[in-house]
Amino acid sequence: MFSEHVQSRAEKRAETRQKVLAAAERLFREQGFGATTIRKIAAEAGVSTGTVMSVGDKDALLVAIFDIWIEAVHRERADGGPPASAGSGVDGVMALIEPFIRYFMLDEELSREYAAIVVRGVHESEIFRELADSLIAELAGALGRAGLAEADADRGARVVYFAYLGILMNIAHGTVREPDAVDQLREVIGFAIARGGGEA
Template sequence: MTGLREQKRERTRRQLVDAADRLFRERGYAETTVADIAAAAGVSTRTAFTYFATKDDLLFPDADERVRLAVDALEQRAGDDEPIPALLRALQGADIAVTDLLGDRAALRVALVESEPSVRGHALRRLADAQTAIGDALHRAYPDRYSPVQAAALVGAFVGAASAAAAAVAREAEGMTEAQRHAALTAAVGDALAPWTTERT
């Protein structure tokens, strides 16, 4: 059962994210400060910085948690799991590189990644960090199958395909439902990853 303090923290965190999204749309990213976001969320600037170290972090509030979920999934896999299915389940279960580009805030995030150099750099750094963490976890899970370099290459191929497809779907998502966006993404990623996921005879 979640305690009252944790519920309050999660509520404050969500208020900050919602306020940031609203102000980024209304005023523009560069014109919005963390102090503005804190005021709109009804908290102090100091409090805002205890939740998010930078303004960029407010755009990707759940990224670190999703990476942790993917790493945990690999570490807790069944002993007889083959590496490719295990990796796919870990990435799909955590929605790595997808949630921020296909969710309700997709259009805002894609627009800012494409128009704001600092946001683009932040997004690329987060993606690189995610690939490193998951690649390391894949190597630890299957040390006899993949060297650190091979694991990094495999994870990079999977995450790169998902993130590129998600960004493309988000740009073309006007008029599409959430289910249609995910279906388009699933089909595109499936085609891109066919060389790894299709059984060879």
């Protein structure tokens, strides 16, 4: 009986959190991050402002929204392996990274806000940090399929990962457009593969 009560409270808390995050995302996308207030999120979610704040302030809500999406992409890959379009060479590596680039391009304002929050370090993205190793391992696997030796694939994966992060930040700040970002990443990946003796 006690465990059922505790479980139902935990489930209710998780349900409320999801409701708040869904309302926040809707409003952030429709009205913009700056125009969205905690009161508006509370009204949209049908909860009190205190309940919203128990989930997080606006910055924390935005980080959580991005984290949920990032985690879903990684979970989908873990369940089903590499993307179907993942071959070898540059295309195989790009297939791992492109979903993130496209997500950042969906709403440049939110991406800019997210990047600023992460850079400020006030609200750390746990998922972004935790899944970095997973993405680096996926990149190393793709580079290995392109013919790089394990040590070169590992080094190349880190190079590509950090180039990817830099490009994401530039996308978020509006200094790089999607086609240029993709081209720049393809160049970095091609360089890493060629440097490691693989086939692009």
